[in-house]
Amino acid sequence: MTLAATLAGLAAGTTDLAADSRGFLSPTGVEIAFLLVGLVTFGAAVVTVTTKQLVHAALWLVVTLGGLAVEYLLLTAEFIAWVQVLIYVGSVIVLLLFGLMLTRAPIGRSPDADSGNRWVALAVAVAAAAALVWVVVDAFRTTWIDLDGAPAGSTDVTGASLFQHWVLPFEALSVLLLAALVGAIVLSRKATADAATAAATGTPPAGSPPAVAPPTTAPVTDPATGPASAPVTGPSASGAADAGSDTEGSR
Amino acid sequence: MHLAYPAVLSALLFCTGLYGVLARRNAILVLMSVELMLNAVNLNLVAFDVWLSRAAEETLHSGQALTLFTIAIAAAEIGIGLAIVLAVYRNRGTSDIDRLRDTAEGHEPDGPDAPDHDASAPRAAAENAEATA
Incomplete structure (x- = not known):
């Protein structure tokens, strides 16, 4: 309230902020389109968090994120919309689907998708939404x-502001992405290194169940180099590399 | 366009993600709900940036720059998060966050037998795959 009042005071005289003449009962075409796409987006989001089928949840998330990209387009933020399509629909969903497949998500309904505290969660969410x-x-x-005139988020405008005023955070973000990339590779390579040392020394690592594979396949591959060189990177490492390179490329 | 439309949609999407984070049991579904919440914040940032770029003649475009940064951080977060979930799955044989209570106060862990017993099947399968690759 105070923020809106302050900004209204700042901008008084330049633009008409008060929309007294424009009611909610006579929406413009953009508002109708925004409402319809917003309903689809919200419905897809609700299905995403309530469906019992895990893969369907990821696919409904595609609808939600694509609907949000359309909302960005309606708000004349074109560059953000295409970045949203590229990164979220293009790589994040693929990463999530890979994660679901690699943790053996059951195809079909899984009865334990929801936790036992879902009614408490529903109460909290409804209260937060109401407030x-x-x-x-x-x-x-x-x-x-005011959506008329030049678009507020074209590539020209966004690029100029990003590289004039936001260069330092941009570069810091590059370092953060690099750190995340290295971290993801390290996290997903650790067990591979353990398995390699176990195969090389002939003893399983501490705390792991006895392995069945190495003795039977030892004659096929050289135990010192075979398992160590065969898995080059873990699946999630290459997936994270995808996300990082997608983000770098699309910017 | 009234600013209330994107603001209300953003609030509703955020609360949907909040419900998902609280109610879901699979770690990857929780990550999806976190993505929903981040996207709600992005919609808010874009809407207010478009409003302020006209109403207050703000030329920094801080909302859109922050949206781009949020998207990049979300991509990094999902990569790290999935790596952690896969590491947990490899060690425990489950990605069920209700069963990862080792550090909870007042609850004893399930005992050394249960997670190891669960972990034996996927770990043996993974080692088979590595050995035959």
Whole structure:
């Protein structure tokens, strides 16, 4: 409320912020499109968090993220919309599907997808939604976004502001992505290294169950080099590398 | 467009993700719900940036820059998160976060037998795959 009032005071005289003439009962075409896509997005999000089929949850998440990309387009933020399509629909969903497959998600309904505290969670979520919607509607009931004119988020505008004012965070983010990449590779290579040392020394690592594979396949491959050189990278390491390189490339 | 539409949609998506984080049991579904919450924040940032770029003639475009940063951080987060989930699955044989209670106070862990027994099947399978590769 105070933020909106301050900004309204700042911008008084330049643009008409108060949308008293524009009611909610006479929506424009963009608002109708936003509402319809928003309904689809919200419905897909609800199905994502409630469905019992794990792979279907990932596929409904595609609908949610794609609907959000359309909302960005309707808000004239084109560059963000395409980045959303590239990174989320293109790589994050693929990573999630890989994760589901690699942890042997059951195809079909899994009865234990929801935890025992789902009713508490539902109460918390509904209470938070009611409070947030009430506050947001009360604060921004009369605020109007002027969508006419040049798009606010074209590649030109976004690139200029990103490389004029936001260069240092941008570079710091590159270092963060590199650190995440290295971390993902280290996390998913650890067990491979353990298995390699176990195969080389002939003893299983501490705390692991006795392995059945190495004695039977020892004549086929050289035990010192065979298992150590065969798995080059773990599956999630290459997937994380995908995400990192996608992010770098799309920017 | 009224600013209330994207703001309300963002609040609803955030609470949907909140429900998912609290109610889901599979770790990857929890990661999906976290993505929903991050996307709700992104929608809020973009909507307010578009509003302020016209209403207050703000030329920094901080909302869109922050959205790009959030998307990149979310990509890094999902990579690290999936690596952790896969490591846990490799060691425990489950990605069920309700059963990962080793550090909980007042609860004894399930005992050394249960997770090791569960872990034997996928670990043996993984070693088979590695040996034959």
